[in-house]
Amino acid sequence: MASEFDLIKxxxxxxxxxxxxxxxxxxxxxxxxxGMTLAMTTDMLxxxxxxxxxxxxxxxxxxxxxxxxxxxxxxxxxxxxxxLSLALxxxxxxxxxxxxxxxxxxxxxCGVDLIGGDTTRxxxxxxxxLIGEVPAGLALRRDGAQxxxxxxxxxxxxxxxxGLAHLSGRIDIVEPFRSGCIERLEAxxxxxxxxxxxxxxxxxxxxxxxxxxxxLGHILEQSGAxxxxxxxxxxxxxxxVACADQALALExxxxxxxxxxxxxxAPPHARGDLAVVSADLGLALTRIGSIVAGEPVAVLxxxxxxxxxxxxxGFDHFR
Amino acid sequence: MASEFDLIKxxxxxxxxxxxxxxxxxxxxxxxxxGMTLAMTTDMLxxxxxxxxxxxxxxxxxxxxxxxxxxxxxxxxxxxxxxLSLALxxxxxxxxxxxxxxxxxxxxxCGVDLIGGDTTRxxxxxxxxLIGEVPAGLALRRDGAQxxxxxxxxxxxxxxxxGLAHLSGRIDIVEPFRSGCIERLEAxxxxxxxxxxxxxxxxxxxxxxxxxxxxLGHILEQSGAxxxxxxxxxxxxxxxVACADQALALExxxxxxxxxxxxxxAPPHARGDLAVVSADLGLALTRIGSIVAGEPVAVLxxxxxxxxxxxxxGFDHFR
Numbered sequence: 001m002a003s004e005f006d007l008i009k010x011x012x013x014x015x016x017x018x019x020x021x022x023x024x025x026x027x028x029x030x031x032x033x034x035g036m037t038l039a040m041t042t043d044m045l046x047x048x049x050x051x052x053x054x055x056x057x058x059x060x061x062x063x064x065x066x067x068x069x070x071x072x073x074x075x076x077x078x079x080x081x082x083x084l085s086l087a088l089x090x091x092x093x094x095x096x097x098x099x100x101x102x103x104x105x106x107x108x109x110c111g112v113d114l115i116g117g118d119t120t121r122x123x124x125x126x127x128x129x130l131i132g133e134v135p136a137g138l139a140l141r142r143d144g145a146q147x148x149x150x151x152x153x154x155x156x157x158x159x160x161x162x163g164l165a166h167l168s169g170r171i172d173i174v175e176p177f178r179s180g181c182i183e184r185l186e187a188x189x190x191x192x193x194x195x196x197x198x199x200x201x202x203x204x205x206x207x208x209x210x211x212x213x214x215x216l217g218h219i220l221e222q223s224g225a226x227x228x229x230x231x232x233x234x235x236x237x238x239x240x241v242a243c244a245d246q247a248l249a250l251e252x253x254x255x256x257x258x259x260x261x262x263x264x265x266a267p268p269h270a271r272g273d274l275a276v277v278s279a280d281l282g283l284a285l286t287r288i289g290s291i292v293a294g295e296p297v298a299v300l301x302x303x304x305x306x307x308x309x310x311x312x313x314g315f316d317h318f319r
Numbered sequence: 320m321a322s323e324f325d326l327i328k329x330x331x332x333x334x335x336x337x338x339x340x341x342x343x344x345x346x347x348x349x350x351x352x353x354g355m356t357l358a359m360t361t362d363m364l365x366x367x368x369x370x371x372x373x374x375x376x377x378x379x380x381x382x383x384x385x386x387x388x389x390x391x392x393x394x395x396x397x398x399x400x401x402x403l404s405l406a407l408x409x410x411x412x413x414x415x416x417x418x419x420x421x422x423x424x425x426x427x428x429c430g431v432d433l434i435g436g437d438t439t440r441x442x443x444x445x446x447x448x449l450i451g452e453v454p455a456g457l458a459l460r461r462d463g464a465q466x467x468x469x470x471x472x473x474x475x476x477x478x479x480x481x482g483l484a485h486l487s488g489r490i491d492i493v494e495p496f497r498s499g500c501i502e503r504l505e506a507x508x509x510x511x512x513x514x515x516x517x518x519x520x521x522x523x524x525x526x527x528x529x530x531x532x533x534x535l536g537h538i539l540e541q542s543g544a545x546x547x548x549x550x551x552x553x554x555x556x557x558x559x560v561a562c563a564d565q566a567l568a569l570e571x572x573x574x575x576x577x578x579x580x581x582x583x584x585a586p587p588h589a590r591g592d593l594a595v596v597s598a599d600l601g602l603a604l605t606r607i608g609s610i611v612a613g614e615p616v617a618v619l620x621x622x623x624x625x626x627x628x629x630x631x632x633g634f635d636h637f638r
Contacts, residue, residue: 020356024541025461026393026525027358027451032351037339039346040434042448044404046441074345085363085446115359122365127404127446129361134348142344206345222343 007091008119011100016113018080028115030081036133039077043067047124051186052167057095059186060126061102066190067209068130069110070260073195074207076140077132079112087122102187110192140198140205140264145223149203149265149291152274154191154283156237157212159184161256162249163239170248177242184239188260194285197277198264205264211255213298213310215263220296227298229289231308251311254300265291326410327438330419335432337399347434349400355452358396362386366443370505371486376414378505379445380421385509386528387449388429389579392514393526395459396451398431406441421506429511459517459524459583464542468522468584468610471593473510473602475556476531478503480575481568482558489567496561503558507579513604516596517583524583530574532617532629534582539615546617548608550627570630573619584610 008023016022020029032038045064047053065082072079084103088096107114112130163181166173173181191207198205204223206215212234220227234253243249266274271287278285289298300308327342335341339348351357364383366372384401391398403422407415426433431449482500485492492500510526517524523542525534531553539546553572562568585593590606597604608617619627 021458021460026390027360027396027458029394029453029458030357030359031455032357034353038349038351038357040349040400040402040448040450041346042402042404042435042437042446044406044437044439044444044446046406046439046444049406049439049441071345075348077346081359083359083361083448085361087363087365087368087444116361118361118363120363120365120368122368122444123442125363125365125406125441125444125446127361127363127444129359129402129448131359131450132346136350139340139346139348141340 007096011096012084012114012117014104014114016115018113019115022113022115023117030115033133035136037136037139039072039075039132039134039139040129041068041071042127042129044125044127055186057098058102061099062106062187064126064128065103065106065112066188066260068128069190069192070207070209072130072132073191074140074205074262075134076138076195076199076205077134078196079110079130079132079192081115081131082107082112083129084114084117085127086117087120087125089121089124134199138199140202142204142206142219143222144204145219145225145265145291146203146267147225147291147293149267150271150287151216151227151229151289151291152264152266152285153212153235153288154194154261154285156235157208157259157261158249158253158256159237159239160188160258161252162243165248165252171243171245173239173242177239181239185258188258190260191262193281194262194277194283197281201270201273202264202266205262208259208261208263209257211257212263213254216298219265220298224296226292226294226296227289228292229298229300231300232303233286233288235284235286255311326415330415331403331433331436333423333433335434337432338434341432341434342436347402349434352452354455356455356458358391358394358451358453358458359448360387360390361446361448363444363446374505376417377421380418381425381506383445383447384422384425384431385507385579387447388509388511389526389528391449391451392510393459393524393581394453395457395514395518395524396453397515398429398449398451398511400434400450401426401431402448403433403436404446405436406439406444408440408443453518457518459521461523461525461538462541463523464538464544464584464610465522465586466544466610466612468586469590469606470535470546470548470608470610471583471585471604472531472554472607473513473580473604475554475603476527476578476580477568477572477575478556478558479507479577480571481562484567484571490562490564492558492561496558500558504577507577509579510581512600513581513596513602516600520589520592521583521585524581527578527580527582528576530576531582532573535617538584539617543615545611545613545615546608547611548617548619550619551622552605552607554603554605574630
């Protein structure tokens with residue numbers, strides 16, 4: 001059987017040109033560019049909790065980096081360096097080859113170098129730490145929303161939750177929508193380019209991992225403001241039409257997790273610039289509500305302006 | 320039951336004065352000091368692989384940070400910021416309180432701020448990423464050993480492996496040595512101050528996590544040099560006298576893992592400065608051999624200079 005050191009050498013030691021020193025010493029060494037603040041995030045993915053046993057290794061490699069890229073995007077930071085800790089039940093080389101392929105594939109597209117990590121034996125667990133740079137003072141924080149800001153969402157939410165509901169047998173989604181929803185769940189596309197473009201335009205931002213309304217709630221709590229959200233304005237994803245239970249589908253849109261869209265707030269005078277960003281990136285940006293003064297609560301409103309009940313809150317690992 | 324967000328708020332949200340932004344946003348934000356290179360390391364500890372079920376939570380909190388502090392020390396870097404990912408089978412508040420106490424206790428002594436992380440449900444797993452700073456060009460790398468360098472070890476190795484051998488019933492160590500060995504295994508003291516003092520003195524360094532000879536092997540491979548090690552010069556730890564099987568005890572000293580001493584090489588003209596460092600820190604530094612030109616192999620020699628067999632190599636998770 002290949003040793004721990006062989007495995008690291010074979011699968012996780014590609015050159016890291018942006019580092020002073022990459023994989024293979026006690027620490028990796030990197031140099032931040034002058035004037036840059038470092039943004040750091042970490043996420044752990046566990047079999048049985050964050051992904052189903054038997055999930056495609058290439059998609060896992062992709063997703064384990066994607067969820068961290070999404071956090072950096074939500075901060076307006078440009079990704080630079082990743083560290084990967086991997087616990088594996090056994091040294092399965094075809095699994096490792098596919099996982100590394102998914103990881104490095106996304107890393108290469110996003111300008112990330114893998115600079116270090118840890119490989120060990122245990123129940124399948126993946127922990128990625130990602131470090132990026134953002135010009136000092138320009139990070140997009142959760143606490144910056146201002147009364148009067150528009151509330152925006154990129155792309156559309158809900159497909160990841162629809163995919164999970166399909167895989168767990170709660171609903172049946174027909175092809176080709178089924179594959180789209182499952183790909184969204186297993187291999188989400190982080191909004192890296194959008195995050196960088198929002199610097200100087202958005203007042204606050206978060207990525208939608210717990211659910212659109214739950215993550216909006218985090219912005220409201222930290223900004224000390226409320227929100228009106230127009231339910232009819234929330235974009236519906238393509239996969240939603242394939243779902244017989246439209247109430248459940250809407251719940252996935254407003255409250256499903258794992259979509260990794262960016263939810264952000266910006267003053268109304270930024271609308272023109274945001275239209276340019278949307279066109280440049282080929283990515284829909286939709287205005288779904290407004291920040292208002294008051295208690296940190298999101299009120300969901302129908303087309304007539306009437307308050308309607310909010311579907312179940314987002315995902316919490318310990319509830 | 321407390322929610323994920325409550326747990327993070329209650330146990331892992333102490334102020335992080337050295338950060339621009341600590342726990343609670345998509346990313347943490349930090350600012351490196353001018354002229355500093357960043358050193359980054361990550362380690363994952365799993366129940367059943369790295370520690371026994373039922374290990375004291377306070378010691379686990381301490382150790383999960385200590386192993387990373389040791390990597391930074393081996394690089395000559397000053398620790399600054401930590402990220403913690405924690406998978407827990409359940410939200411056990413007394414366990415969390417003790418774990419956080421052990422983690423923050425060591426962090427406070429070493430100038431580390433916890434700036435972010437992730438809490439999730441799953442089999443007990445702890446992943447810590449630690450970031451430090453080292454003046455540009457002064458990092459202690461594994462590839463810097465030069466023929467003629469002295470080989471040094473801090474403190475003494477072997478007690479962690481003796482503690483593990485006792486706990487697993489292979490040997491019996493009497494008190495008070497038993498407690499010392501088990502404490503060494505479960506709550507090692509990283510050589511943080513020594514790492515900083517070795518900048519400009521040592522040519523190469525590594526921390527002893529896999530075993531003294533195995534870790535020396537990493538220096539030799541990366542430096543392209545060999546070594547003569549005088550077995551009689553290798554310091555014996557206090558706990559060794561309490562072990563009836565002296566051959567096994569010596570194997571623990573030369574090849575046992577988890578000691579987190581620093582193994583380093585330095586030119587002979589640094590001996591005087593190293594004596595001062597040793598006295599200042601109250602920490603033994605012992606010269607155990609020399610780097611020699613040739614194949615990257617450590618030859619163990621007895622007092623007469625004769626080559627003797629090398630005990631089993633260090634720990635490898637996948638062998």
